[in-house]
Amino acid sequence: MLVAAVQQAHGGDWSSSLAAQRGLAERAAGEGARVVVFPECAATGMATSRVAASAVAQSLEGPYVGALADLTASLGIAIVSNLYECPSGSPDGIWNTTVVVDHGVLLEHYRKVHLFDAQGHRESAVVDAGDPAQLLRHPVAIDDVSIGLLTCFDVRFGEAAVARARAGADLLVVTAAWVAGPTKSQQWDLLLRGRAVETGCFVAGAAQPGPMFAGGSALIDPYGTVLAGPLRDGVGLVIGDIDSDASAEARRATPTLVDRPCLNAK
Secondary structure, eight states, rough: OOEEEEEEOOOOHHHHHHHHHHHHHHHHHHHSSSEEEOOOOTTTOOOOOOHHHHHOOOOOTSHHHHHHHHHHHHTTOOEEEEEEETTTTTTTTTTTEEEEEEEEEEEEEOOOSSSOOOOTGGGGGTTOOOGGGGGGOEEEEETTTTEEEGGGGGGGGGHHHHHHHHHTOOOEEEEEEEETTTTHHHHHHHHHHHHHHTTOOOEEEOOTTTBBOOOOOEETTTTTEEEEEESSSSSSEEEEEEEEEHHHHHHHHSSSTTTTHHHHHO
């Protein structure tokens, strides 16, 4: 199954961002991609206050997810994207939420668990943390590939990736707005490859480009080999073939998901 990781700069508001996403999704579909992954904050950009996040937040029944549903139905693809979510009738809760939409249907949503309270940032002042129990849910299936969702800072936590893999993921999708800074590109590259090696999963990282963010959208195989990317600068996409059988074979060869006494102990 071909997967495209898209490096996209947000358009400032969801409708402008969607217009850019439509063109990129059409391009990816034209190159054979079955799944198209957009970055964290793809809909509206990164909010720096709860007031700003609240101003752009939508419910999962709102216009942005509805427009993604229409786009996936017209192109015959699945899309993974990210928005600030404020459920209908519950204005007190705001989450950084990644959605999976396929052929017009919202299949899954994941509220970011590990918030970016580091390096001078305090994401917990902007949004609420998602329930960690989400990481134990069975991953969503697209065709014969099971997809586990992670968002940006989540990728620094190996146990989150391991939980997704032990729940059955063949592919870890990481949506990110990876803030630029000294060595940040190298850290991103290393973390994507490390998560692949320790879980036996393919990894797709879709990131926002510079100058504020580090870019680096890439696809990694279960042995840590870079299949496509990293795309360092600008807007674009990288495409690679994701094979669930290859993930299973990597885990048979190196059964680290099974041989984990600290997690298997009663």
